[in-house]
Amino acid sequence: MxxxxxxxxxxxxxxxxxxxxxxxxxxxxxxxxxxxxxxxxxxxxxxxxxxxxxxxxxxxxxxxxxxxxxxxxxxxxxxxxxxxxxxxxxxxxxxxxxxxxxxxxxxxxxxxNNDSIITTFFEYADDYIEKRENQAKNIDAVKLSPITIRSYKQTVNRLKEFNSRVNYNLDFDNINMNFYYTFIKYLEDNNYSVNTIGKHIKNLVTILNRATEDGINTNLKYKHSEFKMVSEETVSIYLTEADIDALYKTDLSKTKDWELARDIFLIGYYTGQRVSDYNGITKDQIKTFNGKEVFEFKQQKTSKRVYVPIHRRVKKIMEQRYNGFPPRKLNNPDINEYIKEAGRKAEINEQVTIQKTVGGKKTSETVPKYKLIVSHTARRSFCTNAYLSKMPTIDIMSISGHSTEREFYKYIKVTPQERAVKIADSAFFKN
Incomplete structure (x- = not known):
């Protein structure tokens, strides 16, 4: 029955x-x-x-x-x-x-509490983002970074522009491979890079997955194997120990904004943390264990608690310019702007060739290294230089917060030649 x-x-x-x-x-x-x-x-x-x-x-x-x-x-x-x-x-x-x-x-x-009935993709997408934004404001909720929320908004805005200009009448039922190729071509025609296009596809799939879980979407054509995030390898530089030394020794006293950005960046380098953790360190994060001063971090992205010894150069920076305290917080876009100027002043001029696809066309450009320095370069430089200095990988990971060695090795920027030199110094090849 x-x-x-x-x-x-x-x-x-x-x-x-x-x-x-x-x-x-x-x-x-x-x-x-x-x-x-x-x-x-x-x-x-x-x-x-x-x-x-x-x-x-x-x-x-x-x-x-x-x-x-x-x-x-x-x-x-x-x-x-x-x-x-x-x-x-x-x-x-x-x-x-x-x-x-x-x-x-x-x-x-x-x-x-919501009297409006959600029926369309855009209604759902806007509601999804609004809920994630409110969740990020709730101190008891799992936080989504403002950058992630902004990325979702950018994706939905691009989709709305596409819908208006192409007159696609976009909704759940017509998100299929035809939409996928039409949307990608639209973005290419508007000179978006491959990785930006990939970001929008990834965000769209995230929203569609949640709509499917909520029962709002029943069209699973977006799960087609070819409906995938496109990407290409980008140039992610690291600063060598010589670059870091030049940056540290450069006199920036006449340009206080550059000096502040440089000091924050160097603290990021000597702690190996993400900018969300190393920018805005407080005095309360300085702890002492067995006579050794360390910074205590609860990493915002992973919630891991890590302890990092305070490097003598970091201690000197705090004592000489900030009355023994860590420097004040600076907006990340300002760090990215000013650290390039500091790098230029420090003559970090090695030429780097950048190849990327924009608007469906491959481009190549050679620029001085300082133009590619951003806040995240500090963390990547720490991991790479610590590895080359023969610090045990497990110790580096305990500071950086990487969960697996595979993830760590993908992250660092070590050439095959540099790795060969490091291996040559191992006990196996010396004996």
Whole structure:
């Protein structure tokens, strides 16, 4: 006997996302209506397949599942509320996937405070970004960086421009390979680089994945193997020990902004941290263990707590120019601008060739090295120089926060020749 619920316009069933899983899997509300029309919507609940009653579409009476009654009650309420909501629609609305998905979204997600019904891709994308932005402001929530949120906004803005200029009528149902190639060509025609295009594809897929999980999107053509992020290797420089020495010794006392940026950058280099951690260090982060002064960091990106010895040059910078304190925080765009000027003054002029694809065309340009210095160069330079100095990789990673050696080796900038020299100094080749 079927236990599914049959409203006048369709059939509701509950099923598991993966009935063969050894782990908990999502409970999916499956609504079939009309001719070959179907909506799948994640209820937000998970269960082990062995604890799921397929016939009755409920969690079995298992004593170890404390919230079983609540989950089963919610599933019943979802069905009841949805049937009631569908009965109030007109015949055209009952066949409209977007209207039906929005009803489920409001019922299952308990979105009573939002009276507007989310039906389109752009409505969902704007709502997604707004929620992530509010989440980032909540000190108790997992933080998304302002840079990540800005990146999402840029992607949605590019999509809106594309939609307007190409007159594509973009929505969930027509995001497919034709859209993918048309969107990429549009970006190329507007002189975007390969990596910028790849960033927008990556952000779009993130939003589509979440919309699919929320049951708003049922079109999975974006999961095609060719619907992928495009990229090309970029030139990421590191400063050699000689470059760092020149930067440290350069007199910038007449240009205080450059001097401040240089000092912050050098602290980033001698601590191996990300700019979000090394820019704005406070006195409270200075700790003493066994007579050794260290900086204590709780890395913003990973939440890892790391301790880094305070280098003598960092101590000298703080004592000579900042009354023993770390320098004040400086906006990251200003660091990126001023550190280039400091690098120019320090005569970091090695010529570097940059090759990249812009607007679908490969370009090549040779520039002095100082023009490529940014705040992140400090961390990459630390990791690379520490490796070349034969500091054990595990010790470098304990400072930088890299989780795996594979990730670390991809990150550092060491030529095959430099690696060969380092290997030549190992005990194996010396004995």
């Amino acid at each position: 079927s236990k599914s619920i049959k409203p006048t316009s369709g059939t509701i069933k509950y099923r598991l996302k993966d009935g063969n899983s050894k782990k908990e899997t999502s409970i999916i509300l499956d609504y079939s209506f009309g001719r070959n029309n179907r909506i799948k919507f994640a209820t937000g609940y998970k269960v082990l397949p062995k604890n799921w009653d397929k016939t009755y579409q409920r969690i079995r009476a298992v004593s170890t599942i404390r919230n079983r009654e609540k989950v089963n009650s919610d599933l019943l309420n979802f069905s009841s509320e949805f049937v009631d909501a569908v009965s109030k629609l007109d015949d055209l609305e009952k066949q409209n996937k977007n209207v039906l998905k929005s009803l489920l979204f409001k019922i299952v997600r308990k979105n009573e």
